[in-house]
Amino acid sequence: MKKLLCLVLSLACVLSCLTFPAIAEEVVNVFNWEDYIDQSVIEQFEQETGIHVNYMCFTTNEDMMVQIDYDRSAFDVVFPSDYMVERMLAKGYLEEINFDHIPNYAYIMDSLKDPAYDPKGAHSIPYMWGTVGILYNKTMVDDPVDSWEILWNPKYAGNVFMLDSIRDSFGITLKDLGYSLNTRDYASLRAAADKLIAQKTSGMVKAYQVDETKDKMVGNEGALAVVWSGDAQYAIDLNPDLDYAVPKEGSNIWIDPMVIIKDAKNLENAEKFVDFLCRPDIAQRNCEEIRYSSPNSGAVELMGEEYSSNKVINPDEETVARCEFFTDIPESSMPLYTTLWNEVKNAK
Numbered sequence: 001m002k003k004l005l006c007l008v009l010s011l012a013c014v015l016s017c018l019t020f021p022a023i024a025e026e027v028v029n030v031f032n033w034e035d036y037i038d039q040s041v042i043e044q045f046e047q048e049t050g051i052h053v054n055y056m057c058f059t060t061n062e063d064m065m066v067q068i069d070y071d072r073s074a075f076d077v078v079f080p081s082d083y084m085v086e087r088m089l090a091k092g093y094l095e096e097i098n099f100d101h102i103p104n105y106a107y108i109m110d111s112l113k114d115p116a117y118d119p120k121g122a123h124s125i126p127y128m129w130g131t132v133g134i135l136y137n138k139t140m141v142d143d144p145v146d147s148w149e150i151l152w153n154p155k156y157a158g159n160v161f162m163l164d165s166i167r168d169s170f171g172i173t174l175k176d177l178g179y180s181l182n183t184r185d186y187a188s189l190r191a192a193a194d195k196l197i198a199q200k201t202s203g204m205v206k207a208y209q210v211d212e213t214k215d216k217m218v219g220n221e222g223a224l225a226v227v228w229s230g231d232a233q234y235a236i237d238l239n240p241d242l243d244y245a246v247p248k249e250g251s252n253i254w255i256d257p258m259v260i261i262k263d264a265k266n267l268e269n270a271e272k273f274v275d276f277l278c279r280p281d282i283a284q285r286n287c288e289e290i291r292y293s294s295p296n297s298g299a300v301e302l303m304g305e306e307y308s309s310n311k312v313i314n315p316d317e318e319t320v321a322r323c324e325f326f327t328d329i330p331e332s333s334m335p336l337y338t339t340l341w342n343e344v345k346n347a348k
Helices: 002-017 037-050 059-072 083-092 101-105 148-152 166-176 186-201 212-218 227-240 267-277 279-290 299-309 317-321 334-346
Strands: 026-032 052-058 127-135 159-165 205-209 224-228 242-245 249-261
Touching: 002 212, 026 059, 026 267, 037 052, 037 083, 037 267, 037 279, 052 059, 059 083, 083 249, 101 267, 101 299, 127 148, 127 166, 127 212, 127 227, 127 279, 148 166, 148 186, 148 224, 159 166, 159 212, 166 186, 166 224, 166 249, 186 334, 205 212, 212 224, 212 227, 224 227, 227 242, 249 267, 267 279, 279 299
Parallel strands: 026 052, 159 205, 159 224
Antiparallel strands: 127 224, 127 242, 127 249
């Protein structure tokens, strides 16, 4: 009897030292831009599905890509911009979309379903779109805001916010100089870098930043700011002295899609989350909260005249026609971009 008791106790000790895999929690790991969703939408998804959303944020595409390169298994659904989808596809990072599992894809506008960055939209679904332009304070600016050149006007020295984004800041400067924002020509890029350096060293730039800018403009802390259109509309809603313009030289028009990481740990949950965001009532709430343009025809119909008449978040065809989509920078060109950008940021 004593031997049997010892055997039982020994077995219990061994079992207590073993590590058994825990039952997987119903989760989906989401990596999105800062301030880019209605928080109540996440709560509703969790309530309706029982799936917990691990929600993580980034501020630029380049920062996002560093994290994806380091450990893409940490994420299921990601919200890169168009040109970054192109890079992620080249790296083999993206799962092909099973549209049978995403019935609300039917509400995505047909014109956005076959993008150049992802032929036939096989690996991505548009979430939001918009433009890059100038947000300005009408009480501080008495010149027409119709050209990027106003960002170099000494009259507004110390009152210009620039985007802390290599593609956007170079892009708008290239357009100001008459070049494509996708040029890889060294002389053109050198000229853009020199122009940005001159802007910074002459005291024009108050700060290079991203998400803080919209609130600083609401608080009348700057005269001019390079911003994305949704941030512009957010600020205009809070401060009637603000307005937005896409300069005559042209700008960037962009799409931020939703993608699912290849071999995602929570594939089924990722598909449910993407489909939920494509539901017209949910897409409407996100659009009205973050103030970017919706690719969802059902949401646009729900928003009606208030949306369709707003030229900030629903730009006219003439504005769109003078804009370009970014294409990805080849890895061979990245050292040049990085070197020039560091020159700009370190200029005194």
